Amino acid sequence: xxxxxxxxGLCAILCALIIAVFTAQNAVAAEKESxxxxxxxxxxxxxxxxxxxxxxxxxxxxxDGERYLLNIQPVxxxxxxxxxxxxxxxxxxxxxxxxxxxxxxxQSGLGDVVQSVFFSPKEPTERGLIWGxxxxxxxxxxxxxxxxxxxxGTGPTAVALKQxxxxxxxxxxxxIWSVAGDDxxxxxxxxxxxxxxxxxxxxxxxxxVNTESTYDWxxxxxxxxxxxxxxxxxxxxxxxVNVGGGIRYWAESPDSGPEGFGVRVIFVxxxxx
Numbered sequence: 001x002x003x004x005x006x007x008x009g010l011c012a013i014l015c016a017l018i019i020a021v022f023t024a025q026n027a028v029a030a031e032k033e034s035x036x037x038x039x040x041x042x043x044x045x046x047x048x049x050x051x052x053x054x055x056x057x058x059x060x061x062x063x064d065g066e067r068y069l070l071n072i073q074p075v076x077x078x079x080x081x082x083x084x085x086x087x088x089x090x091x092x093x094x095x096x097x098x099x100x101x102x103x104x105x106x107q108s109g110l111g112d113v114v115q116s117v118f119f120s121p122k123e124p125t126e127r128g129l130i131w132g133x134x135x136x137x138x139x140x141x142x143x144x145x146x147x148x149x150x151x152x153g154t155g156p157t158a159v160a161l162k163q164x165x166x167x168x169x170x171x172x173x174x175x176i177w178s179v180a181g182d183d184x185x186x187x188x189x190x191x192x193x194x195x196x197x198x199x200x201x202x203x204x205x206x207x208x209v210n211t212e213s214t215y216d217w218x219x220x221x222x223x224x225x226x227x228x229x230x231x232x233x234x235x236x237x238x239x240x241v242n243v244g245g246g247i248r249y250w251a252e253s254p255d256s257g258p259e260g261f262g263v264r265v266i267f268v269x270x271x272x273x
Contacts, residue, residue, distance in 0.1 A: 032204035032233040032240070035270055039231075039242055040198045040206055041157050043120045043132040045077040045086045054248070056258035058085040063259060065099040065229040069111075073216050079122075087118040087132060100256075116157045124162075131160040136174040138188065140181060144259030153188050161196075171195045189217035196220065204233040206244075216254075224252040231266055242268035245262030 038044035052071040059065035071093050078086040093111035100107075116123030122133030136157040142148025153176040161170020171194065178188035196210035208231070213224045245265040250258050 015257040016063075029202070029204070030151065032270075033202055033233075035240065035272060036200045036206050036231075036233045036242070037163060037166075037168065039233075039268065039270075040200060040208070041130060041161060041163065042075075042089065042170075042172055042197075043077075043085070043118050043130065045079075045085055045087075045122070045273075046075070047077065047273075048075045048242075049073075049269040049271075050075070050242075051267045052075035053265040054262060055264075056248075056250070056262040059097075060100050060256055061102060062099075065097065067095065067097040067258070070094040073210040080119075083122055085120050085122055086134075087120055089116040089118070090114075093140075097147075104146060107144045107146050108258040109147055111142050111149040113141045118157065118159060125192060128162050128164065129160060130162065130170075131158070134168035135159045136176060138176050138178070143218060144227060149178070149181070150185045150190050151188050165168045166200045168196070168198045168200070186218055191215045191217070194226065206231050208246075211251075219254065222252045222255075223250075223257055225250050225253065225262070226259075227264060229264060229266060231268075233270070239270065240270040242266065 001228060035046070038046045039048065049074040049237055052073060054069045054071070057066040059067060061271065066109040071091050074090050076088045078088070080086055091114040095111050096108040098106045115137045117134040118132030121136050124130045133255050136155055138149070138151065138153030139151060140148055140150050143145070155175040155177055157174035159170065159172040161168060173193050175191045176188055191214065193213045194210055196208060198206050200206045208227070208229045210227050212226055212227065213222065225248045227246060227248045229244055229246030231242050233240060233242050240252065245263070248262045248264055250262070253259060
């Protein structure tokens with residue numbers, strides 16, 4: 001005949017189970033917080049597939065136009081050796097727009113791809129600076145003349161940031177010159193500046209403020225949207241994702257560019273090693 005465990009033994013087993021559950025929960029929470037911090041770093045060693053949907057309005061000469069822009073932005077880090085990574089960042093835009101150009105009606109399809117390649121040290125500097133440099137390429141993949149520049153382009157790109165506790169502060173920049181393409185289309189000479197600051201909580205919520213400013217040297221015009229977003233790392237079954245969104249405000253744009261407020265929705269598939 002088996003003997004029942006004594007009350008002291010049952011208490012010990014129960015306490016051990018509770019401790020194991022809390023330990024597992026804390027480990028999962030710590031992993032999600034770590035992933036959220038990596039997402040705040042554009043050149044982190046993390047494979048991800050972001051989908052970023054933007055809506056803007058008051059576009060065109062009569063402010064009648066609107067645009068939906070879905071950016072598919074795969075990020076793939078490649079280890080070169082013990083000291084260096086190559087980070088591939090691609091922006092594939094899918095566009096749907098109405099009344100942007102007088103008499104042109106609606107257009108939808110692919111825009112031009114922007115491909116960046118960063119060479120980045122695996123470890124920060126002694127002062128905690130994380131950086132990367134490399135080339136950026138403009139690839140004329142647009143399926144409609146009004147969705148792209150019809151030019152091949154290239155130039156330099158760089159990013160520098162510092163992460164301290166829950167904070168991430170940095171800047172990403174590039175410049176693209178057109179080097180080939182349709183001679184009847186305007187040349188491309190464009191500077192992109194993206195200063196950003198973000199705060200990541202213990203619950204893997206990240207609050208971010210950035211600008212995605214572009215200066216068109218040919219037209220001598222600025223486009224300056226200010227973005228305010230909140231995202232959170234979650235588990236959908238076994239799949240880790242980052243979801244959220246926010247608003248943007250166009251502080252500056254060309255006469256035919258967007259005005260006022262827009263909306264951004266973010267969904268990211270995460271593939272940690």
